Amino acid sequence: MNCRERVLEALNLEEPDRVPCHSILIDANNVDKILGKPPMSDFDLLEQYKRENPDNWPEEINKLIESVETSIFSRCVEAAIEIGLDCMQVGIVPVEFIDDQSEGKNLMKDMFGRIWEARNNEGNFNPYYLYGTTNSIEKWEIVKENIEGTVTKKYTNMAKKFYRRINKKHKDKIFVAVTNDLAGVFESASQGMGITYYSRMLHKNPNFIKEVHEVIARFTVDCYMSYMDAGAELFIESGDLAYKTGPMMSPKKFTEVLLPAYRSITDAVHERGGKIVLHTDGQVTPLLDFVVNCGFDGLQSLEPTAGVDLALVKKKVGDKICLMGNIDVAKTLVDGTKEDVYNEVKYAIKTAGLGGGFIVSAANMHPGVNVPNLRWMVEATKKYGEYPLKI
Amino acid sequence: MDFERITELIIELEIDDIADAVNEALETDGKDPYDVLNALTKGMDEVGRRYESEEYYLTELVLAGETMKEAFKIIKPAMAASDKSKEKAKVIIATVRGDNHDIGKNLLGTLLLSSGFEVIDLGMDIDAETIVEKVKETGATIVGLSSLLTMTVNQIKTVHEALKAAGLRDNVKLIVGGAPLSKELAKDLGADDFADDAVEGVKHIKELAES
The missing domain is CATH 1.10.1240.10 (Methionine synthase domain)
Incomplete structure (x- = not known):
């Protein structure tokens, strides 16, 4: 089987030739460690633009966003191929630099009203959420008008070109999935408004929150359809619906205000024969039925630090959705030994791999993850993951 | 009313x-x-x-x-x-250097206020020096630190060591919380206590204040 067939077989809840191995986006500092540093870093480029265009550098550098993102994600896929992953995900991040360098920070804004800091991760851009600005109905109306106006066209065009370029280059060596990491429906809404205003409106006016989710979902569908036009088959919806000890809101409320939006996305992807997985960190166990009812084909993260019990999840929904993740990024993939990594992968495969429907994957990703540990995760998957399982 | x-x-x-x-x-x-x-x-x-x-x-x-x-x-x-105004136990709270998450920290602050503590909220992305200075200035006996990123948990150790170097560590209880932390890791980093969330944090801080 090739990477694509292996991953799709697992998503169909079948046993492929072996358990596939996936990771969400590898941070650029680690990509540099795997592939070597590029001649010019993102921050070198930024500084050059600031020097050469002191009055309008944000405007000038924003013209390059598409090519910068294409290059960053393409290198990430190359790194994933180099370490032997079966699947890597890419996706346009809809941020732009703004001419506000408060406290010496390089600030960016996205279409949902979030302010980001472009942090310097060993010369690479690392967008870091600071706060939301869509904290009134009036401000949301402006955001909505923007989303429903020219912005969608801009990003759908960009998405098509972006994915076509990356997939054409790498599709024979790896299965390239698409993600809306940093632009998922729930996080864009709750972070765009800020959690305080979001919580207030959720209590006072849940229909408003439902509408916000649905507007962002329509944008997501438009983008996903463009990616599909360019050949994409697998999507990973960025969710972050839970935190360390439980869901951000009750499963009942999630069903009321978010399920219709998610359903519109999963239906659109399925209609064209695609697959879609939800990524959410945190203690997600109370939301398992919600995830299934939204129509997702899989659930990614299954974070051990948050106490997610893989055996329990397999028992509850393992016959309905594909499970992806459970390899710890707080310790095991940061400073765990080779034995730690092998044992964790072995446990995950033994617990969730039987009968298929499981993909080994890092529960999340951050710059502190250690490259050799990632390689061990892949090696261990290949060692223990061959079907029929012998562990 | x-x-x-x-x-x-x-x-x-x-x-x-x-x-x-x-x-x-x-x-x-x-x-x-x-x-x-x-x-x-x-x-x-x-x-x-x-x-x-x-x-x-x-x-x-x-x-x-x-x-x-x-x-x-x-x-x-x-x-x-009010003439009933009295000295309250002072708690400094902050999100550590490099980290801008504040939901848990803000919740903890409000819950502590309602439990009768004086809360000195330093905000997010706070370095060890600022925390040490604030402990000196206010005489706070409890410091609550939040770290939501694996990359920033070591800042807890930095704060612990900075308090020690300033001769303040024995007078201050250090409690921490955040997604990548566990009781064991918190202890390794020099903290006295750990809480999974803000509600638990208040309970622990009450115990620390009484100990």
Whole structure:
């Protein structure tokens, strides 16, 4: 089987030739460690633009966003191929630099009203959420008008070109999935408004929150359809619906205000024969039925630090959705030994791999993850993951 | 305005009505601000109970915190002017250097206020030097640190060592919380205590204050 067939077989809840191995986006500092540093870093480029265009550098550098993102994600896929992953995900991040360098920070804004800091991760851009600005109905109306106006066209065009370029280059060596990491429906809404205003409106006016989710979902569908036009088959919806000890809101409320939006996305992807997985960190166990009812084909993260019990999840929904993740990024993939990594992968495969429907994957990703540990995760998957399982 | 109504407004997260209710209790009915505070605290205790029993979730907890803040805007000056005003245990809270997450920290701050602590909230992305200076300046005996990123948990150790170097560590209890942390890791980093979330954090801080 090739990477694509292996991953799709697992998503169909079948046993492929072996358990596939996936990771969400590898941070650029680690990509540099795997592939070597590029001649010019993102921050070198930024500084050059600031020097050469002191009055309008944000405007000038924003013209390059598409090519910068294409290059960053393409290198990430190359790194994933180099370490032997079966699947890597890419996706346009809809941020732009703004001419506000408060406290010496390089600030960016996205279409949902979030302010980001472009942090310097060993010369690479690392967008870091600071706060939301869509904290009134009036401000949301402006955001909505923007989303429903020219912005969608801009990003759908960009998405098509972006994915076509990356997939054409790498599709024979790896299965390239698409993600809306940093632009998922729930996080864009709750972070765009800020959690305080979001919580207030959720209590006072849940229909408003439902509408916000649905507007962002329509944008997501438009983008996903463009990616599909360019050949994409697998999507990973960025969710972050839970935190360390439980869901951000009750499963009942999630069903009321978010399920219709998610359903519109999963239906659109399925209609064209695609697959879609939800990524959410945190203690997600109370939301398992919600995830299934939204129509997702899989659930990614299954974070051990948050106490997610893989055996329990397999028992509850393992016959309905594909499970992806459970390899710890707080310790095991940061400073765990080779034995730690092998044992964790072995446990995950033994617990969730039987009968298929499981993909080994890092529960999340951050710059502190250690490259050799990632390689061990892949090696261990290949060692223990061959079907029929012998562990 | 009876106290039960104030308690209920907190429990039912009625952020738009709480300020008027507290004002009415103080101004019209001439209630003692500390009795009003007790009514608010009773409400927050019930919110905490509902959170622990999974009737309430994070979004309700956030809104309850904001409702309390509205009440505090009214009640704080009245409490300061009251002859019952007394010295409270001081707690410094902050999100560590390099980290801009503040939901848990803010919740902890509000819950501590409603439990009678004086809270000095330094904000997010705070370095060890600032924390040491603030401990010196305020005489706080408890420091609560939040770190939501694996990349920033080592800042806890930096704060622990900076307090030690300044000769303050023995006078200060250090409690930490955040997604990548566990009891064991917290101990390794030099903290005295660890809590999984803000509700648990308040309980632990009460114990630390009494120890």
